[in-house]
Amino acid sequence: MPDSLRFLLILAVLAGLGYAAAWYLSSFPPEPAQVVKTLPHDRFTN
Numbered sequence: 001m002p003d004s005l006r007f008l009l010i011l012a013v014l015a016g017l018g019y020a021a022a023w024y025l026s027s028f029p030p031e032p033a034q035v036v037k038t039l040p041h042d043r044f045t046n
Helices: 002-026
Strands: none
8 A cells, every 4th residue: 555655646746846847837938039031032933
């Protein structure tokens, strides 16, 4: 019985760490970035 409790405790701690990491990553909004991509001239002609 103690082995199964230890296993469940380890799973609970890992789940808590995963939840905390997901919350930490989602709490910061992404910074806006300008995307500049040059197109070749032949893309505009038929």
